[in-house]
Amino acid sequence: MTWDAAMRTAIELAHNGPATGVNPRVGCVIVDADGATISEGWHRGVGTAHAEVDALSKLGEGAARGATAVVTLEPCNHWGHTGPCSEALIEAGVSRVVYAVSDPGHSSGGGAERLREAGVEVIGGVLADEVESFLDDWLTAARLGRPHITLKWASSLDGRAAADDGTSTWITGAAARQRVHEQREASDAIVVGTGTVLADDPSLTARGDAGELMRTQPTPVVVGMRGVPKDAAIFRHPNPVIFEGTHDVHEVVADLHQRGFRRVYVEGGPTLASAFVEAGLVDEFAIYLAPTLLGGGRLALGDIGVGTIAEQRLLRIQSVEQLGADLLIRAVPEPSRESSQPSQNTEQSQREGN
Known part of the structure; x- marks a missing residue:
């Protein structure tokens, strides 16, 4: 049977x-x-x-x-x-x-x-x-003793996250931006760097088509050493902000796992994105591509530790979806999943919260 x-x-x-x-x-x-x-x-x-x-x-x-x-x-x-x-x-x-x-x-x-x-x-x-x-x-x-990490960025077809003057609102269209909000809602935490908070003043909420707050909200996490203004939009988030006063992404990930977060959405800036990629901590890439060219030096990724073609970070594309005029490419590390070494928490039951 x-x-x-x-x-x-x-x-x-x-x-x-x-x-x-x-x-x-x-x-x-x-x-x-x-x-x-x-x-x-x-x-x-x-x-x-x-x-x-x-x-x-x-x-x-x-x-x-x-x-x-x-x-x-x-x-x-x-x-x-x-x-x-x-x-x-x-x-x-x-x-x-x-x-x-x-x-x-x-x-x-x-x-x-x-x-x-x-x-x-x-x-x-x-x-x-x-x-x-x-x-x-x-x-x-459960297997690695750390959260599952999705890294998202939006860029032009030539890989730029912003124009040379730093402006980036908006590279992608409404349909792509709404998908981002859906991915935020499906996450326990959303992670950005202090540079993104200072430059863009994001709310880091998950919102619907009409701008309303969605039912589930990811906890905002800000990584870095710089201070954030008291009137920053993240302080109006429904969930308290977690500040990770470090540049060590392994420390960040360990802390988020200890707090019970299992699904983490990294959305903040080329510096933070590059750090997660270089550390081998990305389980899934959500790459939004807009049909535009920007040129210049504002790349979506910076140095990820690749000095020669033999060190390239190969990805396996899972899906390509058109959202309005934009594309969403979902990919995972290839040939084997990149990850940090399993922590001591790996042997602890991941179902003990039941």
Whole structure:
């Protein structure tokens, strides 16, 4: 029997969970011996029932006995705010568990092994590539002990972020700018340098087409040593500003991870962007290209440690999308994901916030 259809339903259910925060978005489908769906569930955030427990809770006593649980992430095997899903599934009497991706957490992983010990059939790796892509940001945090980092910039076709006099409003059009706001909303934190704050006075909010604040707002983070005026627009942000008084991006990333941020959007200036690229801390590039030429020296990236062509930073393009007259290019480091060395936090469970 193929479990692809049930897993795709589980992925759809997982989309209902919160996109930001420390916990992964997980979906679960429970099917009977005939392959008919008898319950569905998903995780709604910290402190709430995990997807498996949510699905089981909708069934009467004994109704899951002999059934199959199809879940996007390996059932957890630890006590956090809630109990182990592996034990809940065993107690419910399911005969089979199908999952896509193994839980990389040192404490929360191991659910598949526990289920097998209890005599439950376990099948892993179903639609693993699709779920890996869906959970990419959370898995980065879980495996590397740091947030998933998206670096965004907007530039002319000749790679300039601004004209020679420093003006850059606006290189891209309304559709591209609105997509940026959507990407901000999907992030836990938005990071800029003090140079961007002093030059552009950005609000760093996520706003809708009419300028209204979107439901979820990223926490603004300002990196650098220079002071910021007390009347700067960032102080009117709905969330308190975090100031990182350093130029060491590794320190910044470690602090943001410690604060519980898992999805970080770096939007500030060529200096900061170049520092993140040189440090190998970028997991995804969101590059907005406008059909214009500026010339001059205001490049979108500065020195990234490439002295010869053999040291070039190769990227793999994930998608190219037209937004009005502009292009959005999404790319990831190639051939292997560039990252910092895993921190000591890597071995700590990334699901312990549950």
